[in-house]
Amino acid sequence: MRVLVTGAAGMIGRKLVERLAKDGEIAGQVISALDLHDIIAPSKPDAQFPCDAFAGDLSDPVQIAKLIGRSPDVVFHLAGIVSGEAESDFDLGYRVNFDGTRALFDAIRLTGTCPRVVFSSSIGVFGGPFPEVIPDEFHTIPLSSYGTQKLVGEALLTDYTRRGFMDGVGIRLPTICVRPGKANKAASSFFSGIIREPLDGKEALLPVPRSVVHTHASPRSAVNFLIHAAGLSGETIGPRRCLTMPGVAVTVGEQIEALERIAGKEVAALVREEPDEAVWALVKNWPTRFEAKRARALGFEAETSFDDIVRIHIEDELGGRI
Amino acid sequence: MRVLVTGAAGMIGRKLVERLAKDGEIAGQVISALDLHDIIAPSKPDAQFPCDAFAGDLSDPVQIAKLIGRSPDVVFHLAGIVSGEAESDFDLGYRVNFDGTRALFDAIRLTGTCPRVVFSSSIGVFGGPFPEVIPDEFHTIPLSSYGTQKLVGEALLTDYTRRGFMDGVGIRLPTICVRPGKANKAASSFFSGIIREPLDGKEALLPVPRSVVHTHASPRSAVNFLIHAAGLSGETIGPRRCLTMPGVAVTVGEQIEALERIAGKEVAALVREEPDEAVWALVKNWPTRFEAKRARALGFEAETSFDDIVRIHIEDELGGRI
Numbered sequence: 116m117r118v119l120v121t122g123a124a125g126m127i128g129r130k131l132v133e134r135l136a137k138d139g140e141i142a143g144q145v146i147s148a149l150d151l152h153d154i155i156a157p158s159k160p161d162a163q164f165p166c167d168a169f170a171g172d173l174s175d176p177v178q179i180a181k182l183i184g185r186s187p188d189v190v191f192h193l194a195g196i197v198s199g200e201a202e203s204d205f206d207l208g209y210r211v212n213f214d215g216t217r218a219l220f221d222a223i224r225l226t227g228t229c230p231r232v233v234f235s236s237s238i239g240v241f242g243g244p245f246p247e248v249i250p251d252e253f254h255t256i257p258l259s260s261y262g263t264q265k266l267v268g269e270a271l272l273t274d275y276t277r278r279g280f281m282d283g284v285g286i287r288l289p290t291i292c293v294r295p296g297k298a299n300k301a302a303s304s305f306f307s308g309i310i311r312e313p314l315d316g317k318e319a320l321l322p323v324p325r326s327v328v329h330t331h332a333s334p335r336s337a338v339n340f341l342i343h344a345a346g347l348s349g350e351t352i353g354p355r356r357c358l359t360m361p362g363v364a365v366t367v368g369e370q371i372e373a374l375e376r377i378a379g380k381e382v383a384a385l386v387r388e389e390p391d392e393a394v395w396a397l398v399k400n401w402p403t404r405f406e407a408k409r410a411r412a413l414g415f416e417a418e419t420s421f422d423d424i425v426r427i428h429i430e431d432e433l434g435g436r437i
Numbered sequence: 438m439r440v441l442v443t444g445a446a447g448m449i450g451r452k453l454v455e456r457l458a459k460d461g462e463i464a465g466q467v468i469s470a471l472d473l474h475d476i477i478a479p480s481k482p483d484a485q486f487p488c489d490a491f492a493g494d495l496s497d498p499v500q501i502a503k504l505i506g507r508s509p510d511v512v513f514h515l516a517g518i519v520s521g522e523a524e525s526d527f528d529l530g531y532r533v534n535f536d537g538t539r540a541l542f543d544a545i546r547l548t549g550t551c552p553r554v555v556f557s558s559s560i561g562v563f564g565g566p567f568p569e570v571i572p573d574e575f576h577t578i579p580l581s582s583y584g585t586q587k588l589v590g591e592a593l594l595t596d597y598t599r600r601g602f603m604d605g606v607g608i609r610l611p612t613i614c615v616r617p618g619k620a621n622k623a624a625s626s627f628f629s630g631i632i633r634e635p636l637d638g639k640e641a642l643l644p645v646p647r648s649v650v651h652t653h654a655s656p657r658s659a660v661n662f663l664i665h666a667a668g669l670s671g672e673t674i675g676p677r678r679c680l681t682m683p684g685v686a687v688t689v690g691e692q693i694e695a696l697e698r699i700a701g702k703e704v705a706a707l708v709r710e711e712p713d714e715a716v717w718a719l720v721k722n723w724p725t726r727f728e729a730k731r732a733r734a735l736g737f738e739a740e741t742s743f744d745d746i747v748r749i750h751i752e753d754e755l756g757g758r759i
Contacts (some may be wrong), residue, residue, distance in 0.1 A: 242676070242677075253576060256676075256679075257595070257596070258599065260596055263593070267589050267592055270579070270585050270592075273578060274585040278582070355564075357578075
């Protein structure tokens with residue numbers, strides 16, 4: 116089968132592409148070709164199958180026609196403007212996340228081939244106030260333009276699937292932790308920073324109280340979710356095509372305790388509390404725990420402890436050494 | 438203040454326009470001018486203020502620019518392709534309900550005047566399976582393209598309001614009963630037909646079991662909802678701008694009993710049961726009862742019994758005589 120990955124140069128995209136190259140198949144179906152797309156040229160993996168990489172703006176109809184014209188059997192649609200940028204640049208966010216997704220879905224609709232489309236949505240579709248544990252049937256009223264754009268993508272995917280234009284699955288990713296690489300300007304950056312930086316011998320600032328609860332999944336789990344979603348039967352999923360993914364709900368204090376158990380007291384001591392009212396004001400309105408019953412019943416699996424999340428970072432990013 | 442009504446030639450639109458002409462104000466603010474728009478020229482009411490009527494396709498940017506260029510303070514956005522047609526004509530539904538609404542909202546955004554926008558949404562944003570009573574926080578996963586398009590309108594309205602581009606309120610209308618005029622091809626048509634036709638001395642077919650529960654509000658209530666929404670303070674509503682309206686939840690049997698109480702046994706006997714599997718297959722997946730707590734707390738009021746709904750039809754459509 117032919118596979119297309121949009122957003123293939125992003126953090127999750129790169130890991131997904133590596134995994135596809137390694138596995139050579141999805142749910143027992145051999146991959147015959149892989150097309151990669153991003154705004155910058157994605158790097159091609161070392162794979163058994165032919166692989167093409169394209170660079171360009173996904174909101175450009177010419178780009179979309181080129182990619183969908185190759186008749187992919189599976190489309191991983193990961194491309195998008197991230198939450199902070201979609202909030203600061205209204206036009207860019209709507210152009211890429213809203214118009215781009217719609218144009219991609221419409222191009223798929225017009226081919227008539229009904230491919231499996233795996234859409235990376237986000238827990239950003241939810242907006243507070245929240246119950247203590249968010250059930251699968253909780254309403255989705257985003258408090259960001261990013262969340263709004265993801266919600267529209269979900270709605271289109273569900274309707275286009277119902278009408279037989281595609282066979283879509285939307286997966287709402289929790290916060291991905293530990294993000295490799297450098298800290299970014301996202302308000303959620305510290306959730307990864309307080310693990311990643313100390314393991315690299317560097318100080319990390321903690322801008323919020325240790326009592327803050329948040330749900331995490333590793334980058335490895337994010338890739339597992341995507342691959343699992345690609346292989347699920349549509350009948351098993353049913354008409355509600357967008358699923359809140361499972362994750363590990365822990366306090367920030369428990370994150371740091373896990374770090375200490377695995378890497379020792381000295382490493383954990385590199386986390387320095389420096390309250391930041393602006394970050395705290397955002398974070399305190401974020402969702403904490405999800406039930407994620409449907410996703411678990413459909414076989415989506417995340418880590419069961421934050422210790423696992425720390426260990427996966429050490430294995431996948433630090434060559435197993437601390 | 439200047440008021441714009443889109444979909445002003447529709448059933449609810451006409452009644453709203455009549456009411457605005459009669460009241461001459463909204464929440465104590467005097468109406469200085471009224472602009473009406475629909476695909477066919479809406480009729481102008483007999484009013485104390487100047488009134489202009491426009492005909493054209495609302496998905497045409499020229500139409501939108503003309504209407505929004507007049508800087509309305511209140512916009513009632515009622516225009517749209519109805520559910521049955523949005524399902525049978527995919528392109529038309531998306532062009533008008535999705536692109537048209539977005540283009541209207543974007544034109545408003547670009548004026549920078551932040552008007553109150555009252556958007557007529559629908560309980561079609563909900564899709565089954567449902568709990569026995571649908572709470573305000575139940576997720577919105579439509580099972581129709583119409584519901585999907587309304588949901589996207591809601592999402593945009595909420596985000597554009599949060600960002601200060603408009604001051605929106607979305608109201609999810611229940612089934613409007615008793616619809617005046619002729620029966621139409623909507624699967625819900627019989628809910629009105631079994632009251633309207635017998636009161637007119639004609640036989641009405643009942644395609645579903647008498648045990649079917651459904652929520653109704655009168656056309657008069659629908660207009661009340663719209664006017665009340667136009668006058669509510671945005672702060673009181675809060676960031677969740679779309680509200681499920683209250684209504685009267687009754688069985689079809691209770692509808693017919695109300696008709697009998699008000700118009701007598703002979704009139705009620707004009708309802709003839711003729712099961713229609715196709716209608717029943719649709720109706721059994723429809724929502725039954727709504728909690729509508731938030732809307733009630735915000736002062737939205739519907740009828741309290743189906744008897745009231747029958748009486749209102751007699752008053753408003755039959756000149757009080759049966």
